[in-house]
Amino acid sequence: MDIGLNALIQNIFNSLSLGSLYALIAVGYTMVYGILRLINFAHGDIFMMGTYFAFYAITIFFLPWYLGFLVAILITGLLGFSIEKIAYRPLRNAPRISSLITAIGMSFFLESFAVVVFGGIPKSFNVYPKFFSDIILIGQSRIPLLTFITIGVTFFLFLILWWILYKTKIGLAMRAISVDIPTTSLMGANVNNVISMTFVLGSTFAAVAGILWAMKYPQVQPYMGFTPGLKAFIAAVIGGIGSIQGAIVGGFLLGFLEIMIVGFFPSLAGYRDVFAYVVLVIILMFRPTGIFKIYSEQKV
Amino acid sequence: MKRIPLKINLILTIAFLIGIYFFLSNVSVLGDYWSRIVTLVAIYSIMAVSYTLVNGITGIFSLGQAGFIAIGAYTSALLTLSLQQKEMSFFIQPLIWPLNSIQIGFLPATIIGGLVAAFFAFLIGYPSLRLTGDYFAIATLAFAEIIRILIQNLYGVTNGTLGLKGINPYTNVWWAWGWLLVTVLIIGSLKYSSYGRALRAISEDPVAAKVMGIDVFRHQMMAFVISGFFAGISGALYAHWITTLDPRPTSLGVMLTFYVLIMIVIGGLGSITGAILGAIFFAFVSQWLRIFESNITIFGFTIPGVPGMSMLILSVLFIVVMIFWRRGLMGKEELNWQKIYNFFKKVEVQNE
Numbered sequence: 221m222d223i224g225l226n227a228l229i230q231n232i233f234n235s236l237s238l239g240s241l242y243a244l245i246a247v248g249y250t251m252v253y254g255i256l257r258l259i260n261f262a263h264g265d266i267f268m269m270g271t272y273f274a275f276y277a278i279t280i281f282f283l284p285w286y287l288g289f290l291v292a293i294l295i296t297g298l299l300g301f302s303i304e305k306i307a308y309r310p311l312r313n314a315p316r317i318s319s320l321i322t323a324i325g326m327s328f329f330l331e332s333f334a335v336v337v338f339g340g341i342p343k344s345f346n347v348y349p350k351f352f353s354d355i356i357l358i359g360q361s362r363i364p365l366l367t368f369i370t371i372g373v374t375f376f377l378f379l380i381l382w383w384i385l386y387k388t389k390i391g392l393a394m395r396a397i398s399v400d401i402p403t404t405s406l407m408g409a410n411v412n413n414v415i416s417m418t419f420v421l422g423s424t425f426a427a428v429a430g431i432l433w434a435m436k437y438p439q440v441q442p443y444m445g446f447t448p449g450l451k452a453f454i455a456a457v458i459g460g461i462g463s464i465q466g467a468i469v470g471g472f473l474l475g476f477l478e479i480m481i482v483g484f485f486p487s488l489a490g491y492r493d494v495f496a497y498v499v500l501v502i503i504l505m506f507r508p509t510g511i512f513k514i515y516s517e518q519k520v
Numbered sequence: 521m522k523r524i525p526l527k528i529n530l531i532l533t534i535a536f537l538i539g540i541y542f543f544l545s546n547v548s549v550l551g552d553y554w555s556r557i558v559t560l561v562a563i564y565s566i567m568a569v570s571y572t573l574v575n576g577i578t579g580i581f582s583l584g585q586a587g588f589i590a591i592g593a594y595t596s597a598l599l600t601l602s603l604q605q606k607e608m609s610f611f612i613q614p615l616i617w618p619l620n621s622i623q624i625g626f627l628p629a630t631i632i633g634g635l636v637a638a639f640f641a642f643l644i645g646y647p648s649l650r651l652t653g654d655y656f657a658i659a660t661l662a663f664a665e666i667i668r669i670l671i672q673n674l675y676g677v678t679n680g681t682l683g684l685k686g687i688n689p690y691t692n693v694w695w696a697w698g699w700l701l702v703t704v705l706i707i708g709s710l711k712y713s714s715y716g717r718a719l720r721a722i723s724e725d726p727v728a729a730k731v732m733g734i735d736v737f738r739h740q741m742m743a744f745v746i747s748g749f750f751a752g753i754s755g756a757l758y759a760h761w762i763t764t765l766d767p768r769p770t771s772l773g774v775m776l777t778f779y780v781l782i783m784i785v786i787g788g789l790g791s792i793t794g795a796i797l798g799a800i801f802f803a804f805v806s807q808w809l810r811i812f813e814s815n816i817t818i819f820g821f822t823i824p825g826v827p828g829m830s831m832l833i834l835s836v837l838f839i840v841v842m843i844f845w846r847r848g849l850m851g852k853e854e855l856n857w858q859k860i861y862n863f864f865k866k867v868e869v870q871n872e
Contacts, residue, residue: 336829
């Protein structure tokens with residue numbers, strides 16, 4: 221095999237793993253937007269908090285890594301629940317811009333909180349088991365095991381999400397609420413519980429993405445959530461915000477775009493972060509509803 | 521309540537301006553540190569007033585203000601830096617012609633900084649203003665990030681991540697407060713002109729405004745460009761106040777937009793005087809809260825300082841204001857003598 225093909229295989233796996241992470245975060249954005257029409261600006265910071273929880277669960281409380289990750293994911297879910305309850309619920313009937321500003325404030329709060337409590341200096345995230353970085357050879361391309369784990373975990377979580385949305389009562393309520401809140405509440409669904417559940421679900425997904433992200437780029441710092449969060453939001457917009465399939469497709473599209481452009485034009489590496497924003501602007505100009513808006517009955 | 525006659529209103533205003541003049545000419549009494557803060561208050565106020573023109577008065581929610589501030593800051597700094605300093609700083613890639621051979625005065629550099637920022641506001645506004653609501657917010661945020669990443673990568677123009685150093689500290693109390701006066705006069709008279717009424721109509725209901733024959737796009741664009749101009753001015757003043765520039769997200773990036781947003785939310789979205797009060801509040805409180813970031817000794821015990829504490833407290837305050845007190849200090853209204861008179865009258869009545 222020649223080098224070009226190896227590089228291509230490598231890039232494809234990189235894109236898949238980056239795309240999975242974007243998709244995992246984007247799902248949280250899109251679910252909240254689908255229900256509340258709110259851009260949950262703090263979502264990227266919830267992602268950041270998830271990685272810190274995992275880091276401290278393992279380094280301070282000496283939990284084994286699998287338990288530490290699980291605890292971190294649950295605590296992050298709880299965090300999402302409390303944020304909705306404290307900051308967003310009082311403003312549910314306020315003008316939409318007010319909730320957006322509150323969400324920005326929440327993001328700002330979580331970042332400052334992380335600086336104060338966890339410290340502003342980046343920490344090395346070396347708490348995961350060493351075999352995650354084992355190299356697996358595909359042809360002659362060297363792919364770390366973590367890449368496969370990332371893709372596998374993402375796939376598994378999306379199966380669970382599908383099961384929740386389409387096979388459980390709460391999933392039915394979520395889909396109903398995204399169409400019409402008052403009618404759904406007349407049908408006997410507890411709207412507040414369903415919205416809380418959406419936040420919990422989105423936050424746990426963000427925590428999983430955060431932990432996977434921190435293992436991929438082994439570092440945690442208080443502002444690490446901003447750029448991935450913004451890009452995942454862009455992924456959600458590309459797919460058509462409000463649509464879950466859209467968020468997943470958008471996440472993978474964005475992952476491929478970033479890795480492939482830099483793969484083929486290495487001189488553009490410094491502008492890697494710009495691509496997502498440019499795509500966003502183009503999408504907003506020409507098709508603001510994104511790819512998947514046509515299936516409006518499937519958004520959550 | 522009794523209306524204050526125009527004559528007294530004018531006299532009070534002139535007296536107020538003279539009072540400010542005396543305060544500013546004696547500000548050096550407060551010492552170097554506090555006179556710098558007083559200057560910063562004016563710079564923050566210009567940022568806040570220009571931001572409130574878009575986010576408050578016009579009612580479109582932009583998150584791109586830091587981009588325009590950064591453009592103004594970099595443009596003016598590149599124009600006033602001395603040639604030796606430029607040669608010294610740009611050691612990775614030399615500065616492109618013609619910037620490497622010109623050095624101009626502070627006032628023209630500031631104005632050019634504002635004009636370049638206004639031009640970018642036009643370029644960004646043209647596509648973004650076709651969007652509404654949170655889509656507009658995200659698009660402007662994306663543009664501000666694009667600007668920041670360009671600054672970070674264009675080594676031949678901006679010196680990239682190394683940033684600019686040794687900018688002449690031209691900004692003093694008079695430049696800053698002078699420009700604030702200009703900003704308030706222009707944006708204030710805009711708010712109460714027919715354009716301003718159109719803008720407020722748009723902020724209430726764009727569709728109804730359109731039906732009344734207001735060209736929504738053109739009015740929003742005008743507000744956006746004027747706001748970009750003054751944001752650029754504030755950036756130029758800021759650059760020559762802080763004397764070093766770098767494109768980290770925490771200095772000229774999205775954080776700065778958040779800070780200005782805090783100011784105008786606390787002051788009341790849509791109020792010019794509110795924006796200034798918010799800026800004063802932000803500047804002093806964030807300075808004052810620094811005591812939590814250094815070690816405090818009480819009765820022999822030393823409480824270690826926590827870096828970042830001031831921003832944590834401010835962010836909590838910000839959320840509390842949004843939840844419980846959404847109109848902020850002033851709401852959409854302006855502070856004037858009538859208001860102050862009414863306020864004291866009310867206190868008097870309550871005391872009787």
